[in-house]
Amino acid sequence: MKNLISNYVNTFKGLSKEVWWLSLITLINRAGTMVIPFLSLYLTQSLNFTLKDVGWIMSFFGLGSVVGSWLGGKLTDQIGSYKVMLGSLLLTGVLFVLLQFVTTFEEFCASIFILMLVADTFRPAMFVALSAYSKPENKTRSVTLIRLAINLGFSAGPAVGGFIITTLSYKGLFWVDGVTCALAAILLLNVLNPKKARVLDEVKNDNPVSVYSDKIFLVFLIAMMIFGVVFLQYFSTIPLYYKEVHYLSEFQIGLLMGMNGFVIFALEMPLVKWLENGRYTKIGLMIFGGILLALSILVFNVTSWSGILVIGMLMMTIGEMIAFPFSNAFAMESAKKGNQGEYMALYSVAFSIAHIFGHNSGMHLVEEVGFETTWYVIFALSLLSGVFLLIVKKAKKKS
Incomplete structure (x- = not known):
């Protein structure tokens, strides 16, 4: 211990x-x-x-x-x-x-x-x-x-x-x-x-690259925006699914959401430290995190057993713990070749756009086609995010 x-x-x-x-x-x-x-x-x-x-x-x-x-x-x-x-x-x-x-x-x-x-x-x-x-x-x-x-x-x-x-x-x-x-x-x-503060990694770039001409980074942002739309379902449509399909009380829903925060607090730093010391690329880790997020939603259609909700939450949490830190680190690494504020602004904008469309589109899908079809659509979106990340990985390898 x-x-x-x-x-x-x-x-x-x-x-x-x-x-x-x-x-x-x-x-x-x-x-x-x-x-x-x-x-x-x-x-x-x-x-x-x-x-x-x-x-x-x-x-x-x-x-x-x-x-x-x-x-x-x-x-x-x-x-x-x-x-x-x-x-x-x-x-x-x-x-x-x-x-x-x-x-x-x-x-x-x-x-x-x-x-x-x-x-x-x-x-x-x-x-x-x-x-x-x-x-x-x-x-x-x-x-x-x-x-x-x-x-x-x-x-x-x-x-x-x-x-x-x-x-x-x-x-x-x-x-x-x-x-x-x-x-x-x-x-x-x-x-x-x-x-007074110590600057440990000061970047001075006399000829900065415009973020809008950095095609690899723009494709990465599209992948992150789609990933954000999928992830945000856990804060809009999925709690509704817990309530209306599995009849969970507000207290039980709170416990499930609280488990996410507790696992992140307890395990994210050791997990990131361990993955950093491995041979994995940042893009490869993001893809793996995205796969876990996609599967966490797909499992809802596999069984009506309520225990699957806990498994789904754990899969989503692990996927989140892997994808977000390494996507953020990738953005900061990319920003060194341009104006850093411009790069990090667009990284933040990608998730802000996901907020605008993620909640609304999920709710409309549930109302129009029901939960089961919605989860298949969201799963397909997860795969699309993965495709864009694969394009980034291939382009990075070439460059």
Whole structure:
């Protein structure tokens, strides 16, 4: 047991203190955006919006994320990641507080668009900073640590958010969200000052390649966007499937989703460390992760036994733990040949676009053709993502 704990702790060694600070800032920021999981409830119960209204608001949510990710990359290349992260955190805090005073449908669409635009400028800037503060051999594990922080934030946020709503109402939630963003900004200001922080992998490119002319990277982004559409079903159509077909209670669904976070927290870093030391390519590992995600959905049509849901969740979780860190590391590696902010912005945009279409298309498919056919369609999409990754792998081998 002692050796097991020692080996687990060793997987975190070698990462710079700046990466640890960046992870803590991300944890505070993600835990702070606790209003997001309760947004649909707030809109329907407190503001009496219809489900159709909520659908449109979530579309503006996704559009804001797309524009914010793109803008964040542009600004990062022009003024640096530090200023973009600091400005994003401070402005997001103010906007979260102001959001509680918005009451009409049109105002909320505009407000959520602006909020997500400002909030998601943080993502590409954070990835560029993470790349600068990580040694080349530690980049994948640095990304994994950030993912752990995000998962912990998303796990703690809703729990704390539910308590705040019960004791302080939704208004209190907006205030707490604003304050936590401000706290993350203060922490950034004190511990990641560019004059004091150690830059371990500074990339200076006098003749940067435009991301839009990098055909291999663009094909990779298409693969990631499709992968994102498939992955997001676990947060929209699949919980519905748990409820309507297998008659799981909200508590049981929560346990299944919680298992995902627990397994990631316990195993992702050791798994990534082990895979890094192997002979596998990043693209090969992404393909394998995608296969596991595809099979995790296909198994729903194999049997009506409810235990298959646990097996599916475990397969998806392992696939996620493999695909996401290595896809992120691949994007950061590719970004060295161009403007890093531009590259990491498009990487973030790919998943933002998946948010716009993933939930909506899945719901429409279920309504039109039922769950069984939907899972076959989603499985086919997974295979299509794999085909694009194979094209990338072949092109990388040639170049």
